[in-house]
Amino acid sequence: MIVLHYGYGVTEVILTGFISAMIQTVAVIYIQYKMNKATYIKYHFNLRITRIYLVYCLPLMFSGVIFFGLNGLERWFLIIYVSFNDVALYAIAFKFALILVLLMQPFGMWWMPKRFEYLSKNGANTTTEITHISIVLLCVLTVLVCYFSPFFIDWFMPPSYQPAKEMVYILAVIFAIKELNELINLGALVKQETKKLLVINIFSTIIGVTMIILLTPYYKINGVLIALIVAQSIRTLSTYWLSQRCFAFPYAIKKIAGLFVISAVAIGLSQYQSTILLHLSNAFLSISTLLIFSFWNQLIIFPITGKSTQITQKR
Template identity: 35%
Template sequence: MNISRYKNLLNQSALYGLSIFLMKGISLLMLPVYTHYLTPEDYGRLEVLVVFSNVVSIILGFGLVEALYRFVGLADGIEKKQRHAAECLFIAGIIAILSYAFFHFYSKDLALFLPGIITENELYLLGIALCVGGLINIPLAWLRITDRAGLFFCISMLKVVLQVTLTFYWLVNGWGITSILAAGAVSAVIVALILSVIQLKETKISFSLQQMSNILSYAGPIFIGGVATFTLSGMDRWLLADHFGATEIATYAIAIKFALVPTLLIQPFTLWWFPKRFSLLKEHNGKVLNAHFAVLGAIISVLICGVIGLLGPVLIQWLTPVSYHAAIGILPWLLLCTLLKMLADLLNLGCFVEKSSKVQMNINLVASGFGGLLLIILVPLFMIKGALAALIIANAIRMALFYYFSQRQVYLPYKLGYLFSAISAAFVVTCIGQIN
């Protein structure tokens, strides 16, 4: 059985890997172009918008993808699975309509509260892409659940080609960061329409007050916890930009781009695994298999971080102007933050099996509370070093809490010996990467 699962993993992961790396890693692939056409000040302003989009995407996502995984994964029969998917798509559509109305009427007012000089037009274009995020993510999650990696790949490639082509064309014509935002908006709307039509043909739209109440009750705490994690995935740059200006975070932002590469490279595994782990838990020997694949993912995550720690400094030197090379010394610490987050996400199954998701919410609130407090204290005093210290401590707390409460709820027999060996190897190669 393990052999067939590994074969399924490899076949689908190849397509998922290309899809996600290109779709989410486009900013890294375009990095030489961005740093050529954008000044450090413009790149810093772009990073402020990226931080804003991170927190807003969590708000507008409302935990629906996680709810979809849970309710569809534990549902019996294709009809129930389709109905749950249809209900999630319906909620995503309502969110898209309401959020677009907000950005249409209030972008000018909202821009005044953002660090840096952000224009109404820039925020409006970003808002369009954010509004349709749920109409992209829910159908893509449905494709993953139904094992259609080929279709997932084709649609992802369409979005990438549209976005890269439009971005490059408008950058060459002097649009600055508006080119990136406009290309993102156009490609997001087109792909959202295509994906919504595909899912509607299969699941249609379903509305049930009782079931929607169940979905929202499950997704709500995830949403609250997700918003709280803004302190661990954006508040650092927000405070740095607010205290020291958008230009000062440009180098820090470059290091973040490389530190996020492991989350892209592990997604072929997680996109296959996360939708499967709930249904697998119900099978014979399900706990052992869950523990096995979770540790496998953790080992892969550690090794990926080690490779980026080794090669990242060289790539930063090759791909960016000298003014951005200070990112090399920041990279290992951000990679540690990334690794802690990845391990928490992989070793947390027990926190997600219950009908209530308050455990995840409380863990995220506690870790984010510590992180936010430390950021507020340390960033004004120590700038980037203070931000790094706060993020490492908060992510370590988050990982420890997820592991503890997950194991207490559903004990999984993890074999961690190989994981510790992988961590040691990653530490050594990362140190080698810092030697110039």
């Protein structure tokens, strides 16, 4: 805000992000050092252990680098083929759709490291139940973002940025597919098939970038959005296929498909312009329908008990 107030440009704005990241890094290192000192934990280097970790982690790291083709590179092509104003609209819609990722982060920070422990201690059925809950949470948050992001754009952005509302829901769906990929990749990670995950990321990125190159000159931003949806869908479906081959989790596929259909209808309804009262009523009805469907079909089970094995067998 300070940089923008004094009229600095894009480079300075990006620099503020770098400064923020460095402050976070230094703070985390300091906190970690204090915790280790209090618990008498010392760092040590072991070449054999390091080699094992690198074999597992390097493909994931390269996947992140390659994934830039589906999460950043598209803006380079937009700058070439559309106006700067359209790029700004895309950036605003991107930021508001990113709220979905931020809302999923608390759950992800708890579940992503814990799921390996749950699998080893409680088995595949309990792990699958929590994955079902995470998918329901993802659908609910996606619908919420699609309903309320246009309001935030109306309230906080100048009138010239109002067209960004038309892109938010598509970008939210793209982020939802991306988050879904992270929720269902456990089987591949358990069997340490990170190299195959790297191949999937390379393949989907090549498809996405190729479609962006071919579609953007003709369809502009819509071409980019179509390419991202297709590439992310291929990536997620391929990851699901690989993970299930590595470790078969008893997902309730038909019920999850029904959940996705309800979510798609709700997202479609969120795009109709109406009064605030009617819009909020539709949002409440959509979320209620998702939750009722999930509880009725036992995609949400509280508390998770030893009966989970019987429930999963009935599916």
